[in-house]
Amino acid sequence: MSGEEFVPLSLTPLLIGMFAAVACALPGNFLVLRKQALIGDAISHVVLPGIVVAFLVTGTVSTWPMMIGAAVAAVVAVGLIEAIRRLGRIEPGAAMGVTFTSMFAGGVLLLEQSDTSTVHLDVEHALYGNLESLIWLDAVGWQSLWDPAALAGLPNELIRMGLTLIVVVCFVWLFWRPLKLSTFDEGFARTLGMRTGVLGLALVVIAAIAAVAAFDAVGSIIVIAMFICPPAGARLMTNRLEVQIVWSVIFALMSAILGYFIAGYGPQWLGAENAVSAAGMIATVSGLILALAALFGPCRKRTGAPAV
Amino acid sequence: MTVELVANQGLPPVADKVENAPLAVRGMTVSYGQKPVVFSVDMTVAEGSMTAIVGPNGAGKSTLLKAALGIVKPLSGQTMVFGQPLPGQRHRIAYVPQRASVDWDFPTRVIDVVLMGLYRELGLLKRVRQPHLDKAMACLERVGMTDFSDRQIGQLSGGQQQRVFLARALAQGADLYLLDEPFAGVDAATEKAIIAVLKGLREEGKTVVAVHHDLATVPEYFDRVFMINTSKIAEGTVAEVFTAENLNKTYGGRLATGQIDQLDLVTG
Amino acid sequence: MLWEAIFLQLGYNATLVTIGACFLGIAAGVTGTFLFLRKRSLVSDAISHATLPGVALAFIVMVSLGGDGRNLIGLLLGSALSAGFGLLCVSWLTRQTRLAEDAAIGSVLSVFFGFGIVLLTVIQSMSSGRQAGLEGFLLGSTAGMLWSDAVVIAVGGALTLAVVLVLRRPMGLVAFDPEFAAANGMNVTRIDLTIMALAMAVTVVGLKIVGLILIVAMLIIPPVSARFWTDRTDRVTLLAGITGGVSGYVGAALSAAAPSVPTGPIIVLVSFAIFAVSLFFAPTRGVLAAVLRHLKFQHRVHMRQGLLALAQGQPIYEKLTLRLLLHAGLARADGVPTETGRARAAKALRDEKRWEVVRTDQAFEGAAALYDGLREIETVLTEDQIGEVDRRIGGPQGVVA
Numbered sequence: 007m008s009g010e011e012f013v014p015l016s017l018t019p020l021l022i023g024m025f026a027a028v029a030c031a032l033p034g035n036f037l038v039l040r041k042q043a044l045i046g047d048a049i050s051h052v053v054l055p056g057i058v059v060a061f062l063v064t065g066t067v068s069t070w071p072m073m074i075g076a077a078v079a080a081v082v083a084v085g086l087i088e089a090i091r092r093l094g095r096i097e098p099g100a101a102m103g104v105t106f107t108s109m110f111a112g113g114v115l116l117l118e119q120s121d122t123s124t125v126h127l128d129v130e131h132a133l134y135g136n137l138e139s140l141i142w143l144d145a146v147g148w149q150s151l152w153d154p155a156a157l158a159g160l161p162n163e164l165i166r167m168g169l170t171l172i173v174v175v176c177f178v179w180l181f182w183r184p185l186k187l188s189t190f191d192e193g194f195a196r197t198l199g200m201r202t203g204v205l206g207l208a209l210v211v212i213a214a215i216a217a218v219a220a221f222d223a224v225g226s227i228i229v230i231a232m233f234i235c236p237p238a239g240a241r242l243m244t245n246r247l248e249v250q251i252v253w254s255v256i257f258a259l260m261s262a263i264l265g266y267f268i269a270g271y272g273p274q275w276l277g278a279e280n281a282v283s284a285a286g287m288i289a290t291v292s293g294l295i296l297a298l299a300a301l302f303g304p305c306r307k308r309t310g311a312p313a314v
Numbered sequence: 315m316t317v318e319l320v321a322n323q324g325l326p327p328v329a330d331k332v333e334n335a336p337l338a339v340r341g342m343t344v345s346y347g348q349k350p351v352v353f354s355v356d357m358t359v360a361e362g363s364m365t366a367i368v369g370p371n372g373a374g375k376s377t378l379l380k381a382a383l384g385i386v387k388p389l390s391g392q393t394m395v396f397g398q399p400l401p402g403q404r405h406r407i408a409y410v411p412q413r414a415s416v417d418w419d420f421p422t423r424v425i426d427v428v429l430m431g432l433y434r435e436l437g438l439l440k441r442v443r444q445p446h447l448d449k450a451m452a453c454l455e456r457v458g459m460t461d462f463s464d465r466q467i468g469q470l471s472g473g474q475q476q477r478v479f480l481a482r483a484l485a486q487g488a489d490l491y492l493l494d495e496p497f498a499g500v501d502a503a504t505e506k507a508i509i510a511v512l513k514g515l516r517e518e519g520k521t522v523v524a525v526h527h528d529l530a531t532v533p534e535y536f537d538r539v540f541m542i543n544t545s546k547i548a549e550g551t552v553a554e555v556f557t558a559e560n561l562n563k564t565y566g567g568r569l570a571t572g573q574i575d576q577l578d579l580v581t582g
Numbered sequence: 583m584l585w586e587a588i589f590l591q592l593g594y595n596a597t598l599v600t601i602g603a604c605f606l607g608i609a610a611g612v613t614g615t616f617l618f619l620r621k622r623s624l625v626s627d628a629i630s631h632a633t634l635p636g637v638a639l640a641f642i643v644m645v646s647l648g649g650d651g652r653n654l655i656g657l658l659l660g661s662a663l664s665a666g667f668g669l670l671c672v673s674w675l676t677r678q679t680r681l682a683e684d685a686a687i688g689s690v691l692s693v694f695f696g697f698g699i700v701l702l703t704v705i706q707s708m709s710s711g712r713q714a715g716l717e718g719f720l721l722g723s724t725a726g727m728l729w730s731d732a733v734v735i736a737v738g739g740a741l742t743l744a745v746v747l748v749l750r751r752p753m754g755l756v757a758f759d760p761e762f763a764a765a766n767g768m769n770v771t772r773i774d775l776t777i778m779a780l781a782m783a784v785t786v787v788g789l790k791i792v793g794l795i796l797i798v799a800m801l802i803i804p805p806v807s808a809r810f811w812t813d814r815t816d817r818v819t820l821l822a823g824i825t826g827g828v829s830g831y832v833g834a835a836l837s838a839a840a841p842s843v844p845t846g847p848i849i850v851l852v853s854f855a856i857f858a859v860s861l862f863f864a865p866t867r868g869v870l871a872a873v874l875r876h877l878k879f880q881h882r883v884h885m886r887q888g889l890l891a892l893a894q895g896q897p898i899y900e901k902l903t904l905r906l907l908l909h910a911g912l913a914r915a916d917g918v919p920t921e922t923g924r925a926r927a928a929k930a931l932r933d934e935k936r937w938e939v940v941r942t943d944q945a946f947e948g949a950a951a952l953y954d955g956l957r958e959i960e961t962v963l964t965e966d967q968i969g970e971v972d973r974r975i976g977g978p979q980g981v982v983a
């Protein structure tokens with residue numbers, strides 16, 4: 007594969023996929039350890055209504071209002087889940103189920119009722135995005151990486167996803183100790199004066215930001231898969247959180263790269279003409295990696311007793 | 315300085331002592347749902363003492379401790395630590411939660427848990443250096459766990475887990491130690507080791523408060539006792555208040571007379 | 583149009599689908615109750631997402647065998663197989679690895695769904711321009727449904743409902759108290775599996791109407807709504823069945839009247855409306871009732887604490903306490919009790935003393951267990967008993983000023 011072909015057509019989607027995978031996997035580690043893995047599921051479902059409402063309010067398909075709308079929807083969903091759980095004394099799983107299905111249904115209905123047929127906004131796109139189409143038209147080969155004119159034509163999604171990844175990495179790096187401490191022993195963290203409720207909400211907001219940015223480029227299905235599969239697989243590889251984070255990043259990158267190439271070139275090897283969905287294939291590969299970790303991972307069995 | 319001296323001269327010495335108690339809880343009420351589990355409790359912990367909080371199951375012992383520390387939100391009530399409101403005094407408190415309150419399958423090692431006790435020192439970003447490790451290892455040594463520093467915490471026995479929690483509290487270098495059922499489900503050797511450490515703390519002038527289950531060991535381990543069954547029953551030195559009458563009030567009919575007889579009680 | 587839909591006058595197909603959706607709603611509500619009571623509601627989310635690869639594979643197989651590929655029974659069979667496999671994966675991951683159930687559910691649902699999407703794109707390219715219409719399985723659609731499909735849904739809904747009704751008693755027992763059920767010789771594992779299988783049946787039958795993303799709502803929302811109204815398992819089951827049936831019926835009928843709107847979201851929003859009403863207005867567990875009760879309770883606690891403090895001459899620390907005492911005319915703004923306040927405080931302190939006696943005496947053990955700091959002693963002892971207690975305390979004690 008030559009640079010003339012690879013750089014314009016594959017480099018940017020590949021990078022976007024990799025950034026999205028890592029940006030979701032990092033907070034996913036904490037969500038999985040906090041037994042909140044399905045918050046990721048809930049967030050990725052409510053992104054759709056957030057975007058639709060933002061569209062209805064602003065009347066345009068511009069990125070920032072939509073990202074804000076999606077982030078607001080995520081926070082509203084988390085608030086609603088907490089409210090239902092506490093006020094109604096309903097177990098968290100059921101509270102989540104009520105919230106995200108209802109919000110998603112509302113989003114779909116709004117979408118169908120409003121005149122969005124002229125704009126590129128539909129449920130299928132929301133689910134599996136269009137990673138393959140995020141190409142770099144201005145590039146002619148590897149040399150374009152040093153060409154300011156060509157760089158100016160990079161897809162916006164790449165820039166946004168890159169920025170998001172930086173934000174997520176900074177958050178995890180800066181709050182590493184409080185996150186680890188409050189995830190392990192919340193009561194002790196509180197006696198240190200730590201605002202564990204605020205920290206937990208911040209984690210969810212960061213996860214929502216990652217989800218929204220990734221959703222824009224790659225659809226929500228990758229988001230759920232990357233929140234859960236790489237961290238879950240990584241948990242089976244090690245007994246140290248630091249090492250687990252590294253494994254989760256490796257697994258996320260492997261899923262993105264392998265998934266992207268298998269989706270793009272796999273069918274050709276099998277004699278078919280058209281590529282298959284890259285987002286779907288990335289999720290599939292992450293599942294296969296998790297399956298391998300579950301079968302052969304060195305730390306796949308439980309050691310301690312669960313908390314009561 | 316002068317102003318303080320003048321102001322203090324007007325107060326009786328006893329009141330002064332109470333006002334500066336390591337831990338003073340006033341009017342604490344906590345409820346889960348519509349039933350108060352702790353009702354209007356005042357508690358004053360004497361400096362340099364070892365206090366046992368005793369009472370039947372579900373009498374609000376742990377809840378009182380958690381509410382005093384702000385882990386659960388009370389319906390009403392206040393906590394003063396060394397005469398100051400709690401928020402500014404947290405660095406003087408070390409806390410040992412119930413062993414079962416955390417997931418021991420968490421991916422971390424013994425030494426990492428002890429280092430959590432140095433959180434105030436390390437803050438968000440300061441790197442862990444040799445002095446910190448030395449300090450953590452010294453705390454592990456005090457509880458006899460140096461050989462286990464690299465173990466994953468899930469591989470420890472119940473007693474070993476409890477020792478690690480105690481080592482973390484020691485690393486906090488506090489003046490007031492609050493322990494929630496430190497002897498629950500631990501082996502005899504661990505119980506001995508823990509009580510030795512706690513008595514060592516008292517000799518250093520620190521104050522220790524522990525939720526305790528085993529009435530038989532109260533006089534041996536502790537010098538003061540706080541008896542609670544939703545509301546406070548009695549509070550004072552073991553010699554004064556650890557009496558059959560107070561135990562009856564605390565446990566109602568739940569403690570057979572025979573059991574009380576076997577305790578090493580102050581009579582009369 | 584709307585009323586015609588509600589009264590089933592939009593043609594055979596719409597009528598059949600509406601009735602099918604109603605049956606399905608009842609079956610989903612009842613089955614969902616058992617999942618909910620077992621705290622496993624979101625397992626159904628894994629089941630439903632795991633149907634997608636099965637649907638797609640069934641389509642591919644049917645086409646490669648020379649068929650049409652859109653045979654509903656074939657597609658549903660495929661979806662049941664892959665949902666079953668997904669369920670196996672969830673339970674294997676939970677039992678055989680250290681992963682918690684939420685991580686197992688999340689990974690299975692995302693991976694199966696992702697693989698399903700891959701297969702959908704395969705179908706798009708292989709069916710050479712012919713629209714497979716499988717996208718309808720994502721959000722549900724009843725528009726342009728074949729007569730045979732409507733029959734499959736109506737019969738499937740009725741069959742699932744029949745099985746649920748027959749097995750509701752053992753399933754209810756296991757969901758409510760598995761240990762008791764096991765002690766009575768019931769095979770808890772097998773009944774758990776039955777519950778899962780029924781959840782799968784609901785999902786599969788509902789795929790075409792509600793779509794796989796939202797079918798979980800039919801299993802989750804009705805039991806949660808019903809739970810607000812009653813504490814009894816059998817009534818939760820009944821109410822969940824009724825709300826599920828109403829949501830299915832109204833939702834399907836509405837969407838028959840407005841064919842451009844996908845059916846799934848309407849059914850979900852109808853049941854969400856029922857949920858919202860329950861959440862706020864249910865008599866004991868509802869938010870409104872709970873907030874009122876909590877405020878009242880908080881006032882009782884503060885009043886009582888305030889009175890005891892007055893009686894013992896202690897300062898009152900809490901502002902709320904002082905405000906309440908002030909409002910009731912029991913204390914002045916500076917914390918000094920009024921005449922009535924003095925009397926009430928003395929009574930409160932005396933009651934506290936009485937309780938002390940009650941809690942010490944083993945003869946009163948039953949009454950003592952009711953102590954929580956707030957309960958009026960008159961509600962647990964007779965007048966004679968109180969008299970007896972007072973004799974032991976001795977004469978009335980004055981209020982410390």
